[in-house]
Amino acid sequence: MHNELKSRREKFIALLDGAAAVLPATSHQKRSNDTEFPFRQCSNFYYLTNLHEPDAFFVITPKGKTAVTTLFVRPKDPAMEQWTGLRLGSEKAKEITGVDQCFDIGDFEKMLPELLAGHETVAYDFYESERIWPSIHKALTALRRKRNSTEARPIKTLDISDHIGRLRLVKSDYEIEQMRKAAAITDKAHRAAMAMSAPGKTEKEVHALMEYIFLGHGGDGNAYDNIVATGENGLILHYVENDQEIKDGDTLLIDAGCQFNLYASDVTRTFPANGKFTDAQSALYQVCLDAQLSCLNFAGPGKTLKEIHHHAVEVLVDGMIKLGIMKGDRDALIKEDKFKTYYPHGTGHWLGLDVHDQSPYLNENWELTNLEKGMCFTIEPGLYIPKDDENVPAEFRGLSVRIEDDVVVTKDGVENLTSSIPKTIEEVEAACANDYKEYLP
Ligand SMILES: [Mn+2]
Structure with missing residues (x-):
């Protein structure tokens, strides 16, 4: 040291x-x-x-x-x-x-x-x-x-x-090792949450289970207040009350990450409370997943967080047009910021000792920071459909999805530090059917 x-x-x-x-x-x-x-x-x-x-x-x-x-x-x-x-x-x-x-x-x-x-x-x-x-x-x-x-x-x-x-911003091998350890514990906590959540349980129980796993596996605890949001609570971006009952047919949006040796992980997963997505939920989920996977491919040295965000917005808007959530010309919808009704936040932030790591997004010359090997950040597109939005087909109203992973820039792309956490629809539904006790310390 x-x-x-x-x-x-x-x-x-x-x-x-x-x-x-x-x-x-x-x-x-x-x-x-x-x-x-x-x-x-x-x-x-x-x-x-x-x-x-x-x-x-x-x-x-x-x-x-x-x-x-x-x-x-x-x-x-x-x-x-x-x-x-x-x-x-x-x-x-x-x-x-x-x-x-x-x-x-x-x-x-x-x-x-x-x-x-x-x-x-x-x-x-x-x-x-x-x-x-x-x-x-x-x-x-x-x-x-x-x-x-x-x-x-x-x-x-x-x-x-x-x-x-x-x-x-540029992490040493030692620092990336700490972030891998944080990510490994976060993996267990999200898997356990998927496995344990069920109609009739409460957000609080899921929150407590994740805390137990963060601490019990040797982490410092959570890296920020856990967001365990069922149903429409998922529309509140920083929902931290975590005090509602989980209802059948709802999804859970969980944004929670372990801190290890003060290094943060920051992961979001969205999954069905009863273990099976509805057709509308899976259609919306797939749009968000397509954007997230596409950003993981797109990111790498020389790119900026702003370019990655723009890339996410393009895939999300294409997907929303296909589902009838947005209507009109893709480029115009983006140019006029119309997508912000459904995607109001950015696609990523620096990650390290702070969950929103301290570095500015600009370099010494006040230009956007170009990604370099060793930089860590999140990729976290989301979609949030207001429950009373009559422009949107009824089946999507009130739904929310966010998918977030932590990455480190490599010499020709990014490595996903949290790739082991279930993410495709099949993986997530399979994880929901597991026994949460498998992940306990
Ligand atoms: Mn984040």
């Missing part, structure tokens, strides 16, 4: 161009009164340190071609540890991260001015401003008071959000 971290830091330092960088860890977030949400480390901090400690800071101060790496963590405190769990302490944290030096967090504000001195620019993620700026401001004020100092002090700021986002 040290070599992996070293290589990440070296690439990051090259982007800093001499600027001193300050990165905060996450703190616990209040849930209610004196309880907290489970701790989840800030992805950027984790990317450069591999540390799960809350309330820590990481400072990188370039000196010529190299840089000094300094970490600040909470001190060992047996009394506090009895209540809130073990702390690493500076010695252990230094060992795990391989940084040059590690101090107690209490020294952070005291030492920050001397770390920043000699640098013209201080770099941080502007999206973390609230947590990091107060400390930087204090350090700059302290440096400013040294009026006779001949040493440079920061007079510029640099937003590292896009820099680190683009760095994180």
